[in-house]
Amino acid sequence: MSAPQAAASPTPLNIAQRSEQSAVILTVDGVLDAGNSGELRDSITKATFDEPFGVVVDVSGLEVPGEDAWSILLSARWQFETRPEVPIVLVCENRAAREAITRSGVARFMPVFPTDKGALKAVTKLTRRKVHRGEAKLPANLTSLRESRKLVREWLTSWSKPGLVPVALVVVNVFIENVLEHTNSDPVLRLEVDGPTATIAISDTSSAQAVRLASPPKGIDVSGLAIVDALSRAWGCVPTSSGKTVWAIIGPENQL
Structure with a gap:
């Protein structure tokens, strides 16, 4: 009888953080799955803690197995600890992925843009709204x-x-x-x-x-x-x- 296989460990995500124009920019690479989705959610949540001008999440390098999986991004928006006054916007270079994000409903709360420049401009507008x-x-x-x-x-x-x-x-x-x-x-x-x-x-x-x-x-x-x-x-x-x-x-x- 063969030994039982060990459960697969979560696939790590690469999440890099930098600051630009008083905003926090997170760049995410890797394959999103159930094991690491919490890591992404918590990284976005923590980025709001110091109340920056806004948080930009670049998901251009993120591989998502199914369209519904994009909704995990919304969990960061509705975390109890997240600073709701800090706008969170997304960057995705791939048009098909941007359309999938929009269809998933995520863009209702986290607008998605093809470039960092467009996202940072949107953050400026979002911080001015009442x-x-x-x-x-x-x-x-x-x-x-x-x-x-x-x-x-x-x-x-x-x-x-x-x-x-x-x-x-x-x-x-x-x-x-x-x-x-x-x-x-x-x-x-x-x-x-x-x-x-x-x-x-x-x-x-x-x-x-x-x-x-x-x-x-x-x-x-x-x-x-x-x-x-x-x-x-x-x-x-x-x-x-x-x-x-x-x-x-x-x-x-x-x-x-």
Whole structure:
């Protein structure tokens, strides 16, 4: 009988860091896989710690096995420790890869450019925009439902976005309900308003990903995430070092 084979060790990534125009530039080479994705996520997160002008991640030399794998970059954006006010942008010389990044939804939060020059110019523009942010850690009990709705209403009203309140309340209620039903976590609520859109994000400590269930063959699909899908521009779930973050983007066209 042959000896059992040892589990393959994670493939190392080469991540080089330099500074340019007060921004941190990370250049990543290697093959992205499940074993080293955390290394990339943590490197991007740490690059925001000193609050640089921005973080530019050059992924031109990164080999990604499948289009969905690009979404690991979003986990750095939604890490609890990441400085949300520090813009993160991507550089990728390969046009097909840039298109894949865009299709994956990553570019919604991390714009992608073909050159460092374009990315640094974008960082300058992004740091000048006015983004409103609110964050709160809530208890792992039913009072979080009422408190999250109260906070979302107060924040959006104070930021002159009352038209987004009705849909935002539905979305945050679904997300908090899911955390309370499926985890033992204290949910962390984050709300960001950037121009006409708002992003609602809920983080928890469970690694189980939020997945929309298949629609029933007959009748109306009234599952929580089906409602979020119908009411938002986009939504998703990304793993983080402490669990996961579920997010949704809503705009003025999203109405009840």
